[in-house]
């Protein structure tokens with residue numbers, strides 16, 4: 001089949017590479033001439049494991065190409081995917097659909113023969129209807145069906161998620177469009193991936209519902225982590241105990257510094273905005289958004305508390321700046337809240353990230369180290385903010401020896417209090433009172449604070 005993808009962002013590029021790998025002939029269109037030139041020269045503008053290899057292999061056999069000119073690509077396409085950005089509009093949280101509608105107008109004028117125009121970007125309920133209206137207005141005689149095929153891939157695991165998804169959701173209103181989409185995803189029939197056909201509006205809402213639910217799950221366990229600290233319990237054990245219940249599931253129950261990224265923050269806001277528009281508020285999602293924003297600020301406070309109440313003139317090493325490992329994406333990363341707050345409190349902040357330093361440097365004015373131990377060297381406090389593998393394998397004795405101080409704040413709970421104590425580090429993790437078996441639960445003072453909970457040392 002001939003597949004054309006408008007937009008070479010994260011979703012567009014990964015979808016293009018994977019559809020080409022399925023055996024389709026893919027053309028990716030982008031207005032950014034420099035980007036297209038780089039892609040045609042074999043450069044990959046984002047960091048995503050396996051993507052460069054997949055693009056190269058399919059480019060070499062002519063199954064994927066890149067262009068700024070949509071005319072030819074759209075004319076011969078069986079399916080045109082709209083994979084352009086849908087950022088949050090300023091104020092109100094609605095998704096900005098300018099790019100989607102612009103692309104629709106352009107594509108509608110160029111289609112030839114029967115074509116499915118399909119949104120892959122996350123778009124609010126009703127966008128497909130609007131896309132269809134634009135097509136009918138621009139090209140009343142065009143033989144077009146409009147479908148919705150939301151993408152659920154995660155950054156850092158995008159290729160695997162696309163090629164072995166839990167499910168594919170297709171919102172299509174005609175048998176003909178259903179037939180085309182079924183053919184497109186035929187390679188997934190081999191591994192028995194469920195392909196769910198729904199109405200267009202249902203598909204659009206499903207994507208938001210899934211993302212908001214996952215954001216809720218994370219926020220729930222984050223609040224449980226806070227409560228664990230108060231009552232003297234261990235959030236990892238709570239999560240394990242909850243997660244083994246098949247109705248709950250073990251995934252997305254890792255307490256951390258709050259969710260970030262290009263999807264959860266934007267999509268929770270957009271869902272809440274849509275719900276308000278339809279006078280059917282999603283109050284849970286409203287509180288998730290609020291709690292997550294508070295959480296990122298709370299992380300800076302935790303660092304300050306762990307440093308003994310002040311970070312003034314202290315050097316704080318931040319390990320991990322991106323919103324999660326295996327990406328260079330800084331969008332809505334907790335570091336964007338934590339670093340400026342620590343600086344405001346007087347800290348000298350030194351950051352290091354295996355892939356995200358170039359992106360980080362555009363947004364965070366701080367010292368950048370060239371490696372993990374280079375960041376740690378001379379620090380009073382070391383903070384693990386993103387759980388990159390190389391931070392999971394730290395030599396804690398070396399960490400202690402290289403630091404000026406001895407405080408390790410582990411906001412991803414990757415170390416144990418015992419291991420940190422053995423290295424002579426004062427250790428603060430989240431949601432774990434970390435009391436070894438047999439040690440009485442911490443005393444909760446009248447103020448509701450746990451005495452002696454926050455830092456343990458041998």
Ligand code: UDX
Nearest residue numbers: 151152153154155252253254256259260261263323324
């Ligand atoms: C997410 C969805 O998972 C994906 O289906 C959708 O298409 C896009 O949004 P992504 O943003 O790439 O994917 O990353 P994900 O792995 O879901 O993590 C999102 C955020 O949640 C990160 O900040 C991560 O650190 C945080 N998170 C995730 C937790 O804090 N705890 C968890 O248990 C899981």
